[in-house]
Amino acid sequence: DIQMTQSPSSLSASVGDRVTMTCRASQRISNHLNWYQQKPGKAPKLLIYAASTLQTGVPSRFSGSGSGTDFTLTISSLQPEDSGTYYCQQSYSTPGFGQGTKLDIK
């Protein structure tokens, strides 16, 4: 199985900050990497698929990059509604998720 490792496990940032979180796969997965946002008590929401393609309706301040084993989710200017937990997920083989990065707004 492919293991997905996210870092950091949690982070706190201020409105307007540029925020970056990373996801590492235990083997090469090309660009088969997706990012989700989950708010407490709600279902996850697809933000980015195929490493860098923004899902319809997702604000352009979200962006994804990477290929192979190392991937990054960036929020260019943090907004209050961006708090939540972010998960990466590999779609190279039967799906697997990272453990999540919890983002708080200072």
Next chain:
Amino acid sequence: EVQLLESGGGLVKPGGSLRLSCAASGFTFSDFSMNWVRQAPGKGLEWVSSIYSSGSDIYYADSVKGRFTISRDNAQNSLYLQMNSLRADDTAVYYCVRDNGGGDYAYEFDYWGQGTPVIVSS
């Protein structure tokens, strides 16, 4: 508008069974592969099972293989998960999830239901 509405969750004793259902609307159900994903309390997301658009191809996580059965009824726009020999570690919210890949597996989960809770406890 795409909607996925799960039902069938509840409290069950260890060793018991439950059948989850997911009613889909707002899209051509038979054109999309579908999935179940679960989330234990306070934990991360775990993929459970996938079924091809036609129902001809199915995959399971090792943690549920041999105990859970995924199925679909394209005429009824419905997805199911039969869960047998339930254990305490199956306790989770179970989500019905659409695959973005159309009829094929892309494992890009673009629409999620609200989830149905399953609690396995004596």
